[in-house]
Amino acid sequence: MTEFADATVDRAASTAAASAPFVRLEGVWKRFGPLEVLRGIHLDVRQGEVVVLIGPSGSGKSTLLRCVCLLEPIQRGEIQIEGVPIAVGSEERGKKPDKGTIRRMRQEIGMVFQSFNLFPHLTAKQNIALAPRRVRGLSRTAADALAHELLARVGLSDKADEHPSRLSGGQQQRAAIARALAMRPQVMLFDEITSALDPELVGEVLRVMRQLANEGMTMLVVTHEMGFARDAADRVIFMDQGMIVEEDAPEVIFTRPEKGRTQAFLRQLLERA
């Protein structure tokens, strides 16, 4: 049986042992034109840690994820994976990471999107097998075998030859997770992956995420699912208006948040539920 992470290690032990952060954001500033979306973000994620980002819309959570997987450029600051800079602010002087480094480190990051973004003209199996074949150089048979293995892990074995249009939202999202995992990333980013799902489909996706967390995958998750945050997160970070307002263990954030803005946000969430 293969694991998603390289070793099934007790999460607490691994976070203590790996003291150097796996993902580091250092003084990251990002603007869209005149609009400042990230204002001086400092964030470390240790290997095997599950970090959940919460906050109101527009707080910059999704943008933060997009910057980490290099879909958006940053203006100031630096982003490192395993100590290697993969993004340097455009306004910073000094060396920018070269394309080879970026391509190499990019494989360590997997991302799952709110709108699934599966390739509609390919079957589930083909969606998953494409990148391993073209980027990691797997043969067609090896890639197909990997795809079948991952489909089984997310509970979609019988849907291998279906196109995304024939899958429910929950199934599509699980396929999207399998597709990201096919590249054997060391850290997985999740951008509100259950927000576009009907409520009854959310559970199956959260189940896969919990499974990943239990297997020691380093995860950075943006979500409104507070239940998941409470159960699976090692750390919860509250963001507002482009800044990290507060971060702590989930028990602390949800029961005794310090900052007024955190309290206001959580209160609002409870009122809606």
Place this chain on the structure above:
Amino acid sequence: MDFDWTNLWEYLPFLLAGAGTTLAITGVAAAIATVLGLVLALARISGRRILSWPAYAYIEFFRTTPPLIQIVWFYFVVPVLIGYELNSFQAASAALGLNVAAFLGEIFRAGIQGVDATQRDAAQVLGLSRTDTYRFVILPQALRIVLPPATTTIMLLLKATALASAIGTMELTRVGQLISIETFRPFEILTAVAIIYFIINYPIALAARHLERRLAISGH
């Protein structure tokens, strides 16, 4: 009205030969236009001024000037410029190919840009190279979008080959004209010409519809 259809059988071989030439010009021009159109579309999208501006200039020039003038110009002027004789078939095929490339270029660009930007995002985070992203993700989806307008353009191209008659190419229209003059029966001959145009053009529409249906079955 006094119609005499008996002549038709006698001249049918000539008309069919003309139709063959029409199809040949269409084939060559369509091949040129498709390849060049794709190049133009990618150049327009590239974002690099040195690529996009010449593509833009090319497209606007060929879109705005009449194909008839382009055909005539190709036959009389280009040989002088390049020092190489062009027969009427070559001139017509080249001119129409370059002309239709401009239209297909815009159609392909619309098709490529019509593919959701999020598809590019997904391909990018998976680490797919730019080439692979186009080859496996973008272009297959763009194909479905461009099929209807591109088909129409090819069908228009087939009809535009009639313009080659102006430089003496023995395509269907010119053959029909000559036979009409010889037989003094323009009505019967030109009716036959119209029917033959329909017979050779309609399969293009059918083939495209078949292809559309096949792409749709695969679920997107």
